[in-house]
Amino acid sequence: MRALFLMVSLVAALQAHDPSVSGEETLDVSGKWYLKAMTSDQEVSRKELEVAHAIALKVLEGGDLEAKTTVVVNGQCREMTLVLQKTKEPGKYVSSGLKDAIHFTQSRVQDHYVLDCEGEIHGEKIRMMKLMGRDPEENREALEDFKNAVEARGFDPEKIVIPTQTEACSLDTA
Secondary structure, eight states: HHHHHHOOOOOOOTTOOOOHHHHHOOOOOOOOEEEEEEEEEEEHHHHSEEEEEEEEEEEEEEGEEEEEEEEETEEEEEEEEEEEEEEESSSSSTTTTOOOEEEEESSTTTTEEEEEEEETTTEEEEEEEEEEEESSSSOOOHHHHHHHHHHTTTTTTGGOOOOOOSSSOOOOOO
């Protein structure tokens, strides 16, 4: 369940704006995205966060998103696909059966987003903040922007985890 929450909260925030609601053009979020950093208000196993795999996003008709990623389960790569439905509230997507809310803001650094995720794991409420980017390379300016957002939202910047990017599991972005 934790892996599913992590995936949902990662992909739900990398979404297209609804021009009819926000007045903005739809963002092109198709392609690979990478988890650059994260923190939580709960203890999350460091092992679950040591390695990050790319997430492939595809904007579907109507603004919903299809997200694909691979996860390692018992030493084997498994592909996960999830469709996230756009809600009427700008910046919010849902997945059927989950009570997760994901809010995002575009970082002041191009091609980066800061995500504020609220959900439930094993009956306990959890809040996470994440930094996502289009490339796997470290970006000090984006990380500094993320640290400022973390502090502003009451998280401890000392608990930020920076995962190692890996392509151990192949991911087709076509």
